[in-house]
Amino acid sequence: MQTRARGFKAVTLAIGAAMLVAACGGSDGSANLADEPEAVGTAAPEPTDPPATDAPEPEPTDPPATDAPEPEPTDPPATDAPGPGDDGVLDVPAEFTTITEAVDAAQPGDLVLIAPGTYNEAVNVVTDEIVIRGLEREGVVLDGQFELDNGIRVLGARGVAVENLTVQNYTDNGVFFTGVDGYRASYVTAYRNGDYGIYAFDSVTGQIEHSYGAGSPDAGFYIGQCYPCDAVVDNVISEHNGLGYSGTNAGGNLIIANSRFNNNRAGIVPNSGSYELCYPQRQNLIVGNTVYSNNQPDTPAIDVAILAMGNGILIPGGVGNTVERNLVYDHDRTGIGLVPFLEEGANDDIPEQSEWDTPCSEQRLEPPATEIPESLLWDSFDNVISDNVVSDSREADLAVEGVGQPTGELRNCWSGNTFATSAPAALETIAPCGTDAAAPDDAVWETEALNVLRWLGEVDSRPEPVDYETAPLPPLPDLDDMPDAATAPAQPATDVPFAIDTDAITTPVADG
Structure with a gap:
């Protein structure tokens, strides 16, 4: 770029000198550069400059056409797409790998719905008014393997219901409600646990029904x-x-x-x-x-x-x-x-x-x-x-x-x-x-x-x-x-105990 600029300057000086001689020269107004060597000589480039060149200047690069269509912007991910549990049903293991993960993510009124399988975990519940339900009473098994303490322990959370599952082989209790107001265990099987099957301590307003303990x-x-x-x-x-x-x-x-x-x-x-x-x-x-x-x-x-x-x-x-x-x-x-x-x-x-x-x-x-x-x-x-x-x-x-x-x-x-x-x-x-x-x-x-x-x-x-x-x-x-376990809406333990007509109860009759 520097050489090209200096060449452009030399040519400009030469042309300018010639035009000056023509303007001050012969009476006929013509200019003859060959006849006026001094005039031409005085406009020559400095000895250190390269010889002037008459090569054509490169065409300038055209900028991109301004009327070209702009590329379509990429749409951001939809912010209202439903996530796991957004419908109020937290599926285990389809959306949450463990029962504990689903329970921890649940909000009041949600249903944690558990597919058949064996789950080796001890679940602590601290969120009010959630329902934990198995899809099959016999097929959904929480197993403590004689190492974990409680299958499901509800710690002060109000209105929690546990439904339609089996809890077995825990060192303490199958299902344990402690310090709660409002609890329910329905269609629960508690089998071979080290203290109690279903245990409600220092808790009020509860229902235990259709359940088995051995x-x-x-x-x-x-x-x-x-x-x-x-x-x-x-x-x-x-x-x-x-x-x-x-x-x-x-x-x-x-x-x-x-x-x-x-x-x-x-x-x-x-x-x-x-x-x-x-x-x-x-x-x-x-x-x-x-x-x-x-x-x-x-x-x-x-x-x-x-x-x-x-x-x-x-x-x-x-x-x-x-x-x-x-x-x-x-x-x-x-x-x-x-x-x-x-x-x-x-x-x-x-x-x-x-x-x-x-x-x-x-x-x-x-x-x-x-x-x-x-x-x-x-x-x-x-x-x-x-x-x-x-x-x-x-x-x-x-x-x-x-x-x-x-x-x-x-x-x-x-x-x-x-x-x-x-x-x-x-x-x-x-x-x-x-x-x-x-x-x-x-x-x-x-x-x-x-x-x-x-x-x-x-x-x-x-x-x-x-x-x-x-x-x-x-x-x-x-x-x-439990009837309709897959489709029944969540019913937290906010309406317990259910009304029971004790006057209508008759004395059972022995089999045979």
């Missing part, structure tokens, strides 16, 4: 530490556990109905104790259940289950419960028994009777007694036992005994039951329901008494518990699936 050392089903609980256990089957149902300090609009408890160490066992809050246990309605053969010696079992072995419906230290229209048969000890509960290592004293209606929300704020006994003896008061069919109990079909207070001062009553034996004798005669007559004297209550303290001395002779990992269990029965 192979747990404590209980197939448990509701504890709540008053009022506002809960229903309906249409469940519990077998081959330490206890079929356990309910420490649970009551107040709590119904256990239309269910089967068989071949556990003991059947239905709600009890009082200061080792959990909300004591005493009170105000259960136990109605329309079939309870039989709860003498099973080869189950896993905690200490209480060993002590209670051989009883159908046993209420240790419970208050104000109603037990009616149940079918109870084949028990080594009692069919329906009201007995004291001896608690060692107490955390508080027994509340006064004037405090028995105190809600748990208030009671739990009260400090414990300044002086706490080493042990407590919880007697059973004000229970109503009516219209049950009880048979084949080796110690007594109907039984009651007080230890802390005389049996006749406990205000329990019996009416309309079909039974053969009672302890003490003639219970319906000496303590019928619906009468204000004075209780008979102590001598009557001592006739053919139960002698429940003997049970304590016999604990060491009871069958030892079997490891829950290896205890023999029956094969799973044919259990109903």
Whole structure:
């Protein structure tokens, strides 16, 4: 570029000098460069410049045509395209590899829908009002492999529902609701878990229904530490556990109905104790259940289950419960028994009777007694036992005994039951329901008494518990699936417990 510029300058100077000579030259106005050498010479380029060249200048490069069509812009990705779970249904494993990933991504009102398969995970739930559902009850299996603690644990999340799946081989619990208001377990199978099958602790407003629990050392089903609980256990089957149902300090609009408890160490066992809050246990309605053969010696079992072995419906230290229209048969000890509960290592004293209606929300704020006994003896008061069919109990079909207070001062009553034996004798005669007559004297209550303290001395002779990992269990029965599991909309546990017409429940009839 520099050489080309200098050449262009030399030519320009030469032409300019020639034009100047012509303008000042001969009279005829013509210019003759050959005749005027000096004039031409004075316009010559500097010696250092290259000779002028008359080569044509290169044509300038034309700019791109401005009227050429512009390229079409690339459209950005659509921002409203649905992502996983945007329709309110989070599919596992199609959209989320694990149940945990789907639960963590779920929003209130969402449905986590699980395809058949085995899922080795422990799922924690902290989001309110989600529904976790399997497409097949038997085919969707959460398996803890005897290493993980809880299959599904709901930690304070309100309104969570678990539906139509199996939880098995967990070291603690199959399904565990703790500290929640609003919960539901429907069509759940809990099989061979190390503590409870389905466990609701310190939780209210709940429903456990159409579910199965087997192979747990404590209980197939448990509701504890709540008053009022506002809960229903309906249409469940519990077998081959330490206890079929356990309910420490649970009551107040709590119904256990239309269910089967068989071949556990003991059947239905709600009890009082200061080792959990909300004591005493009170105000259960136990109605329309079939309870039989709860003498099973080869189950896993905690200490209480060993002590209670051989009883159908046993209420240790419970208050104000109603037990009616149940079918109870084949028990080594009692069919329906009201007995004291001896608690060692107490955390508080027994509340006064004037405090028995105190809600748990208030009671739990009260400090414990300044002086706490080493042990407590919880007697059973004000229970109503009516219209049950009880048979084949080796110690007594109907039984009651007080230890802390005389049996006749406990205000329990019996009416309309079909039974053969009672302890003490003639219970319906000496303590019928619906009468204000004075209780008979102590001598009557001592006739053919139960002698429940003997049970304590016999604990060491009871069958030892079997490891829950290896205890023999029956094969799973044919259990109903949730209707329309693939298409039913999510229904969080915001409307529980479901209304149940307890007056319409009739006493079950034994098969055969």
